Amino acid sequence: MSDERMPPINDELLYSVEPYKIKVVEPLRATTLIERKVAIETAGYNPILLRAEDVFIDLLTDSGTGAMSDRQWAGMMLGDEAYAGSKNFYHLQATVREHYGYRHIVPTHQGRGAEHILSQMLIKPGDYVPGNMYFPSTRLHQELAGGTFVDVIVDGSYDPANSMPFKGNVDLAKFDALIARVGAERIPYISLAATVNMAGGQPISMANLRAVRELADAHGIRVVLDAARAVENAYFIQQREDGHRHKRVADILLAMCALTDASTMSGKKDALVNIGGWLAVNDDALYEQASNLALAYEGLHTYGGLAGRDMEAMALGIRESVQEEHIHARVRQVEYLGEKLRERGIPIVEPVGGHAVYLDARRFLPHIEQTEFPAHRLAVELYMEAGIRSVERGILSAGRNAQTGEHNPAALELVRLAIPRRVYTQSHLDLVALAIERVYRRRETLRGLKLVHEPNHLRFFQARFELL
Template identity: 60%
Template sequence: MPVYPPEPWRVKMVEPLRATTRDDREAALRAAGWNPCLLRAEDVYVDLFTDSGTNAMSDRQWSALLHGDEAYAGARSFYVFEEAVRAFYGYEHVIPVHQGRGGENILSRCLIRPGTHIPGNMYFPSTRAHQELNGAVFHDVIVDEAHDPDSAYPFKGDVDLGKLKAVIGEFGAAAIPYVSLAATVNMAGGQPISVANLTETCELAHAHGIPVFLDTARAVENAWFVKQREPGWARRTVADILRALCAPTDGAVMSAKKDSLANIGGWLALRDPALAEQARGLVVLYEGLHTYGGMAGRDMEAIAAGIAESVDENHIRARVAQVEYLGERLADAGVPVVRPFGGHCVCVDAAAALPHVPRTEFPAQTLACATYLQAGVRGVERGAVTAGRDPVTGENRLPRLELLRLAIPRRVYTRAHIDLVADAVIAVHRDRDRIARGLRFETEPRHLRFFQARFTPVSGASIFR
């Protein structure tokens, strides 16, 4: 049995959950167009759709809310927030935004022009959407191991320096506004990048005059994996490693809804004062004044407290162990899962689990529906639906990874909930031959289609025989 350490917190408040029947869930899923994202939350028993903004805040964070200064300009809460980001992440210029994609939008508008190219260690849907909408082409320069669910490579978020050199050589440094890195890499299953590789990547980019920007939404989890896996870092604190990950980069985009244990908010952090001034001007236009950026003062106070809590060793140890527990339970039962397990999620290899469902019928979306029907557990597809269509050809992108992601919110669910999830996924996998066909689009939004698309079974009224 995998290790499940006692949670380093105790429950002070509860939110009731409503149990549903199979008939209830079938009706809800049909009404949602076979898209778990469109389900009402009240129809979901264990919600692993995302770990973003779904965390349980601590008593200290709830207390911090009461200190919120709601002044429109220059609120005291902004300076508390600013100091926390500077202290733990090390960037001088801190610009608040309502959440991570707000920072992606501002950075893209500042730097990208039509015809430019952005290398990165695997795409993330909203990040690539902002890059493409501003005229850039994304190039995946991650190591090949990241695309292999069975590879045990410890740092699947690493950049293949040869691939990056090839992109620079083909298009020229002048056509590359920046390199886009993530720590950890969500679409690969929460896989970390090593400090050594990140540093080498920055050195290569900087040698060509190209800045590097880091998605730090789960960089604390990345720091934990560095401590466990990268030689020379075992005796360093997670806080020290977090600063080391950020140190060689030129700035960061952050969704505080992940590592920082908040329900909303984020920031764009920069080192270049001129770029920071440009970004503040756009924040005023798209987000809110540069000292609140779409957040209330109380949100900034909660984030500041959450940043300090996020690097607590007991917290991050238990957080990652809960993910590992679910992953080991599934792997022990023969469910094909991405290895090594990430810091925020366990990903089921849907292409391997449902080999009889063609990629054009979206096996991961199909598996997500089957899992919800089994026990009211909601995950999210991370495969062809999420990848979208090629903006030039209009064809569906078919990434090598076709995954059902089970993202675990921080400090929310107990071992009993995680066991329920494991039992449900194992039951679906055991009876996978009952799934006859997959799904096709009924309605398909143009951007980030996985959020709002509606589907219908390819054969008959159900995906089951």
């Protein structure tokens, strides 16, 4: 009898399948168009202000919205809730040292707690902080400490159609020019984001990171990494940069961090937990200073606003995050949605990033002026179409100039579709692609928005609008 079996499944296909099975489910409630229109109007046409129960597929953020593993949930039962010296802190500390390489950590309630402590420690009024594109909360903490953010990212990052593999790279000429203009003594550190969020989740290369380190060392400037999605960045280095394909993601992550002096971390991303973060440093004096500030803003330096169970879950999540099968399938799921949109002719940021697909609202809605918030309008319409929540990354997120009161310029006008880790299936993403296609077909009928309520800081969280 002949062997009629099909050819063997290749490793690439196996890696593309989710490396987990579903053990617990959370029911979702589908809503009617009328219900969605009432909900979004009540929320002031701001998807962030919607009740979560009115959202069918929530792609607002990948921060704290992932699913923990059975081992993480089991670890929650091992929480040592001692006020000082919890054993879970020492487990977390040892895990960070093993996989990120930093000598000291101070736990924080989430990443912005670490940003706050770092900014208060290092920035003086009149300082300048260069970085590879801003992130709203990071820049706000720098500004509240008296600093001025200066963008030194490569120009290619501002072209959504540019498919260069490392659009998160620092333009060394821009960095050097800033040093020459203001003096190294007024630059406390350069702030580097791994997989730059506002550029579409774009990574920085190892070669560029090494060159930044050399230039910073030549002028005595610290290098600080936003490590929230550094594992995803390490994966892109493995896949896209010469000389790294044979290396483990875990080893690349360590090599990245070794080129920096400190890092802020939101454990709600790569570390696969719903709350938590840390500030990591190598310098003993900085660690003591950070520990003292943590006492004022977060909690004791061995818990930093977290329960022992949260630190245990984060330590276990770090170990899971660097597993090859996990990170490959995680990024592949994001790429899948990107492919579905590309097939439909939807304008997106290229190449697709590690945590989200970004719609290019300038090309999607070219007839809506930027001051009428086209990206935010697109996010509103996507919710009304199918109950899908997303977030604007454009002129609304950029905020206003504190001196002039004018909108800060935003070269990119994007809608972020952030995919939570280990939460949604391929069917969910198929629905997202279909809903976006339906909106795209009637895009010319859409009109912009008028801003009617504007908070002073991080306005996109609580702003309210009216339809024009």
